[in-house]
Amino acid sequence: xxxxxxxxxxxxxxxxxxxxxxxxxxxxxxxxxxxxxxxxxxxxxxxxxxxxxxxxxxxxxxxxxxxxxxxxxxxxxxxxxxxxxxxxxxxxxxxxxxxxxxxxxxxxxxxxxxxxxxxxxxxxxxxxxxxxxxxxxxxxxxxxxxxxxxx
Numbered sequence: 586x587x588x589x590x591x592x593x594x595x596x597x598x599x600x601x602x603x604x605x606x607x608x609x610x611x612x613x614x615x616x617x618x619x620x621x622x623x624x625x626x627x628x629x630x631x632x633x634x635x636x637x638x639x640x641x642x643x644x645x646x647x648x649x650x651x652x653x654x655x656x657x658x659x660x661x662x663x664x665x666x667x668x669x670x671x672x673x674x675x676x677x678x679x680x681x682x683x684x685x686x687x688x689x690x691x692x693x694x695x696x697x698x699x700x701x702x703x704x705x706x707x708x709x710x711x712x713x714x715x716x717x718x719x720x721x722x723x724x725x726x727x728x729x730x731x732x733x734x735x736x
Contacts, residue, residue: 593734594701600641611712615680615688617639646730673686692705
């Protein structure tokens with residue numbers, strides 16, 4: 586399974602983009618501020634630019650696994666081997682304050698205090714997670730590519 590997350594719009598502290606699943610448009614993704622990190626950068630460079638819990642993850646391609654989250658007390662999609670990061674999840678949330686460095690899906694988007702937000706996040710998450718679980722059950726590897734194409 587191939588997920589493509591394309592960052593398209595930036596707020597002061599937020600980044601909003603679109604997600605496709607196996608080539609089909611799916612929904613929006615909200616995350617922290619994009620500070621220009623890339624998975625090919627040295628870890629020292631990532632560490633210099635990263636602000637903990639306030640920085641979008643580096644662009645690149647990452648495997649997604651299903652793992653138990655102690656915080657959410659349930660199984661969630663987790664990105665693995667993200668340079669300079671750990672515990673990156675895909676989970677429901679509507680506002681930038683809900684991210685803590687994670688990816689938040691939403692069906693709709695809006696702005697509040699000049700920051701991007703997503704709506705109907707729980708529904709978007711459940712639809713996406715259902716597809717991820719089905720792919721996992723079939724033994725497929727799940728990948729997410731994070732790229733930028735700002736409008």
